[in-house]
Amino acid sequence: MWMLILCLFLRVHARDHHYYKPEWEDLDTRTLPKWYDVAKIGIFVHWGVYSVPAFRSEWFWYYWREEDIVYLVGKAVKTYDMEFGIYYSLMEWENKWYQIDRNNNYNTSIFVERVIKPDIKQLILDYKPSLWWSDGDWDADPSYWKATNFLAWLYNESPVRHRIVVNDRWGSGSYCHHGDFYNCDDRFNPKTLQHHKFENALSLDVQSWGYRRNMVPLDTISISQLLGTIASTVSCGGNVLINVGPTKEGVIPPIFRERLLQMGEWLEVNGEAIYDTSPWYHQNDSLNPHVWYTCKKETYDPLRVSDVPRANDSILSIYAIFLLWPVDDTLSVKDLTNYMKNNNYHIQLLGPEKYTTLDYNITSDVVMVKLPDGANMTSKSAYVLKIS
Structure with missing residues (x-):
């Protein structure tokens, strides 16, 4: 686990007593917990060992001993009555057990049984997130990752079973097909009505999800672009997940702080057009594209x-x-x-x-x-x- 996601705003309880089978046909019938649809906007935080050299992007391995950052951030988020989520990358390219499974064309599942399964359950039990954002899944299909078994446990038995929401990255072929909400791809913004909840995950730095010390203002999304993205995404039934990459000290760079504060000021005035809204009969006006x-x-x-x-x-x-x-x-x-x-x-x-x-x-x-x-x-x- 090497990144965090903080998903914002309202606390609205959901209850679902159906016992789910570890089969997509049954798992896909789950009702989306209301809090996620109501919230509309979340903050994605890419902060890991790659933030120490702060060079190129988040794809940088470096040894760094640290405190339990997940616990500290989760506690702070929940203190402000926000929802806390966890990003989890399934693949570990250098792990010896993963390499064995890959060399066996994923017909063995040593890595999943020894690493993924206990790791995920520990994170759920220890931190009790409201959102689980899976990634790094594309090399193998969902059966290798035991995706349906995990989701059945998550929805039926875990301590967050009534509140948790998950995305669609559970193995090759699962994008835009399975999950409480669909990511489909990074920066997914179809600009047409979608009939399943989706999320537009984007980074304020258009070149990286992690912090870069050589980033310049032209590399960032303007407030006009950001508000336009929020409007078009929510209009079509989606949520927006806005990524920032803090420095190695955990400080959000000034240009990102400026964008978030500008967005907050706009939402203070216009938030009722975003929060707790639904798609209307029309999304983008047929005469006026703005x-x-x-x-x-x-x-x-x-x-x-x-x-x-x-x-x-x-x-x-x-x-x-x-x-x-x-x-x-x-x-x-x-x-x-x-x-x-x-x-x-x-x-x-x-x-x-x-x-x-x-x-x-x-x-x-x-x-x-x-x-x-x-x-x-x-x-x-x-x-x-x-x-x-």
């Missing part, structure tokens, strides 16, 4: 977390997240038209102190919203309209 939609429903449906609302769902509000302020201070969108033609909707612009009610009209099947003077807006990256 607009993404989410909605808030009266009743949470744990069986349909990534689906559009049903006819009998009560929608409390629709959110239009627009990433570019129009030069004429008039926002034009098309996909709201059919829902606003025959109803008395109010449109408000979310702001730091109050909601600003806006005028609008519908012309040629286009909703045209009159915005305030853009020159007076403090944010320069993304904005939210609340339609209710």
Whole structure:
């Protein structure tokens, strides 16, 4: 285990009493614990021995004695009422037992029985994470890793069985097919509605997941890019996992701190368009590509977390997240038209102190919203309209 993941925000309890068989057909029926869908945003921390030389990337082996960092970080995270998760890389290329299994074309499982199985159970029992992020699995199929046996134990008997969520990296062929949520690939952002919960894992440093001392600002994602990614991902039913690589001292570099603080400031104002939301009938506006939609429903449906609302769902509000302020201070969108033609909707612009009610009209099947003077807006990256 050489990296950590901290997955954020809400504590919402889930209970599932079904006893799962160690078979994908049964494991795949598990209901996603609500806290993960509600949270939407998490922080990924790549911090390991490669942070000592801080050269090239996290793919750097170096001997480094350390304290129980997992315990210390986990304790700190839980103190702030956040969810704590663990990243675990299955492969150890230099391990002699792994090399034996690989040389046997993975027809033996010495490494899994002697290392992986006890290692994973110890981590679960000792640290009780809410999220398990598996990786380093691609050289062998799930049967070698005993993936279904582990997941059955995790869901049925482990101390975190009611709360734990896992990703889809359980061996070749498992990506985008098995898991409480799908990663599919790094930076997975399909920008279309997905019918299974997915996660967009991205690094603020576009060249590395671990800290690099030679990183320059141009190597990092801007706040505009980050907020655009959050909007498009959540609109399509996904969560966002944002990676930072601390220095060897455990300090988050200033450029990463700046991005996280900027994101936090934006969420303080506009977070209701992100947290505890669901996909709406439309995701990206068909006229204005800079607009993404989410909605808030009266009743949470744990069986349909990534689906559009049903006819009998009560929608409390629709959110239009627009990433570019129009030069004429008039926002034009098309996909709201059919829902606003025959109803008395109010449109408000979310702001730091109050909601600003806006005028609008519908012309040629286009909703045209009159915005305030853009020159007076403090944010320069993304904005939210609340339609209710």
